[in-house]
Amino acid sequence: MLILGGSGSGKTTLLHLLAGLLKPSSGKIEIAGEDISKLSGKNLDVFRGKNVGIVYQTAHFISSLTVKENLKLPGFLTGKTASDNEIIQMLERLNLGHHADHFPQRLSVGEQQRTAIARALMNKPGLILADEPTSALDDNNAMEVIALLTEHSTAFGSSLVIVTHDQRLKDRFKRNIVL
Amino acid sequence: MNLVKISWKHLKSKPLDMALSLMLLAFGVGIISMLLLVEKQLKEQFERNIKDIDLVLGAKGSPLQLILSSVYQIDAPTGNISKVEADKVIANPLIEEGIPLSFGDNFEKYRIVGSDHRYPAHYGATIKEGVLWGASMEAVLGSRVAKETGKKIGDTFLSSHGLDEAGEKHEEHYFVVTGILESCSCVLDQLVLTSHESIWDLHPPVEAPKSETPADTTEVKEIKRIGFASMQGSMKPSSGQNSDHREYTAVLLKKRNPMALMTIPQTLKDSNMQVALPAVEINRLNADFGSGTMVITSIAIVIMVLSFISVFISLFNSLRERKYELALMRSMGGTRFTLFRLIIQEGILLALLGALAGFGISRIGLWLLSRLIEENFNYDISDMSLLNSELILFGITIFTGILASFLPAWKAVRIDISKTLADG
Numbered sequence: 001m002l003i004l005g006g007s008g009s010g011k012t013t014l015l016h017l018l019a020g021l022l023k024p025s026s027g028k029i030e031i032a033g034e035d036i037s038k039l040s041g042k043n044l045d046v047f048r049g050k051n052v053g054i055v056y057q058t059a060h061f062i063s064s065l066t067v068k069e070n071l072k073l074p075g076f077l078t079g080k081t082a083s084d085n086e087i088i089q090m091l092e093r094l095n096l097g098h099h100a101d102h103f104p105q106r107l108s109v110g111e112q113q114r115t116a117i118a119r120a121l122m123n124k125p126g127l128i129l130a131d132e133p134t135s136a137l138d139d140n141n142a143m144e145v146i147a148l149l150t151e152h153s154t155a156f157g158s159s160l161v162i163v164t165h166d167q168r169l170k171d172r173f174k175r176n177i178v179l
Numbered sequence: 180m181n182l183v184k185i186s187w188k189h190l191k192s193k194p195l196d197m198a199l200s201l202m203l204l205a206f207g208v209g210i211i212s213m214l215l216l217v218e219k220q221l222k223e224q225f226e227r228n229i230k231d232i233d234l235v236l237g238a239k240g241s242p243l244q245l246i247l248s249s250v251y252q253i254d255a256p257t258g259n260i261s262k263v264e265a266d267k268v269i270a271n272p273l274i275e276e277g278i279p280l281s282f283g284d285n286f287e288k289y290r291i292v293g294s295d296h297r298y299p300a301h302y303g304a305t306i307k308e309g310v311l312w313g314a315s316m317e318a319v320l321g322s323r324v325a326k327e328t329g330k331k332i333g334d335t336f337l338s339s340h341g342l343d344e345a346g347e348k349h350e351e352h353y354f355v356v357t358g359i360l361e362s363c364s365c366v367l368d369q370l371v372l373t374s375h376e377s378i379w380d381l382h383p384p385v386e387a388p389k390s391e392t393p394a395d396t397t398e399v400k401e402i403k404r405i406g407f408a409s410m411q412g413s414m415k416p417s418s419g420q421n422s423d424h425r426e427y428t429a430v431l432l433k434k435r436n437p438m439a440l441m442t443i444p445q446t447l448k449d450s451n452m453q454v455a456l457p458a459v460e461i462n463r464l465n466a467d468f469g470s471g472t473m474v475i476t477s478i479a480i481v482i483m484v485l486s487f488i489s490v491f492i493s494l495f496n497s498l499r500e501r502k503y504e505l506a507l508m509r510s511m512g513g514t515r516f517t518l519f520r521l522i523i524q525e526g527i528l529l530a531l532l533g534a535l536a537g538f539g540i541s542r543i544g545l546w547l548l549s550r551l552i553e554e555n556f557n558y559d560i561s562d563m564s565l566l567n568s569e570l571i572l573f574g575i576t577i578f579t580g581i582l583a584s585f586l587p588a589w590k591a592v593r594i595d596i597s598k599t600l601a602d603g
Binding site: 012016019021022041042045046048049050054056060061062063064065069072073074076077078081119123 | 181503507
């Protein structure tokens with residue numbers, strides 16, 4: 001699903017609400033039958049870590065850790081650390097295998113965004129949220145990232161929600177909401 | 180992967196910040212721990228050697244010098260005293276026992292002390308090999324002397340005049356080693372013990388050989404000296420005071436009655452002798468040391484405070500850069516407590532490494548200092564074992580690390596993740 005909207009229309013706010021990073025002042029948000037507006041503190045953090053993968057506009061990493069170690073984090077933080085094998089497989093899928101032991105800062109912007117996608121997929125979340133994942137990328141990279149997001153969310157059976165103002169994506173999704 | 184590893188990797192990614200904090204911590208801890216080590220060992224040495232010595236009788240001069248020279252063997256003696264006069268003090272009913280010492284020579288910088296067998300017995304020293312000295316020019320080596328000079332039973336050596344090696348050698352008067360003492364961790368370890376007679380034989384009283392004429396050959400002189408000394412050796416103090424010119428350097432006295440501490444000094448008022456109280460002099464010395472120690476301790480505490488500030492600033496500063504990373508960790512399932520632990524751990528890791536490096540520094544410092552002290556005073560202070568007070572110091576250091584990282588950790592807990600991620 002694609003949510004289109006200009007800047008200031010509340011796209012990111014909506015995404016953060018969906019991710020449980022923000023609390024709604026009223027109403028409720030249900031993910032996989034769980035009302036996340038009722039979860040709090042630690043439970044919310046862990047629920048998010050397990051069920052929601054987030055891709056941001058610009059890819060950020062823990063700069064003191066390698067690509068491989070960064071990919072280990074989602075599992076580690078939710079209590080089920082992925083094996084090296086799983087990580088290498090994931091990196092190979094996204095064509096990043098040779099970067100496993102590099103520091104993320106050394107990768108190109110496109111590679112960084114692919115690594116961020118890999119990280120979002122690591123816990124096989126039911127919901128993948130992407131906040132302007134293509135706006136910092138050129139046409140080729142943007143299309144590649146969208147292709148990867150759709151391909152892998154389908155492969156893992158995850159729902160994909162992209163919020164963006166990037167008109168290039170409009171025709172790639174059947175379900176569009178314009179804010 | 181574990182959280183400590185993540186903390187450590189972050190510290191390592193900022194090597195300069197880490198180096199500054201570590202250096203300050205290590206020096207603060209190092210100085211304090213070295214002070215503790217030196218203080219404890221000197222105190223122990225001082226107390227062990229002062230054991231049961233209530234008074235020291237010697238020539239007039241600085242009482243501290245008298246104590247240092249005769250009890251600890253680290254200063255020049257204040258002079259010699261007449262044996263006859265000294266024996267009178269020993270005979271005083273207020274005195275239980277007096278152990279006379281005569282010294283002023285050395286063998287390869289180890290002092291040669293003439294005394295009787297009560298001297299080693301006083302420190303509970305036991306013989307390791309051979310027997311205690313008997314006749315004149317027989318010597319027993321302290322354990323360190325034997326180890327350092329490599330002399331064995333039956334070996335002979337020449338003594339030098341004065342207290343350093345450069346002194347004129349007493350040619351042709353060979354000492355012979357009859358025994359080696361077991362280490363007592365006391366002053367005896369660094370001494371060569373012999374009889375009073377040996378010392379008297381080497382240093383005949385100047386007034387004695389009056390008959391000596393310029394025509395005398397060296398050989399004749401020697402014969403005269405030996406003859407004189409053996410005559411002296413057989414003399415009893417009562418057998419004529421005027422002819423007995425033999426001298427002691429000091430006498431270690433044990434009181435029978437506390438009154439001795441009051442009355443003995445009175446009786447010596449008009450003589451060239453004095454008595455000094457080791458306990459009083461050492462307390463005075465400790466007080467002097469104490470103010471020096473205070474200054475160094477204060478400096479070390481200032482360094483510790485600076486290291487606290489350094490740890491705090493480096494963690495606090497990096498927090499600003501890491502805000503996004505920390506919010507990211509929350510978005511991936513990390514809890515507030517995860518972030519709190521992450522940063523507190525960084526403080527603890529810094530403190531831990533700083534403390535360990537500090538203990539390393541103090542050991543190296545002690546090793547250097549002990550070599551210096553050994554060279555100059557023959558005292559061994561190289562015991563490197565960990566002290567209880569150092570464990571307390573270790574605890575304080577770790578606590579400092581926790582304290583310095585607490586506010587940064589608390590800030591990390593309070594990060595508004597939605598806002599941080601949206602601004603990123």
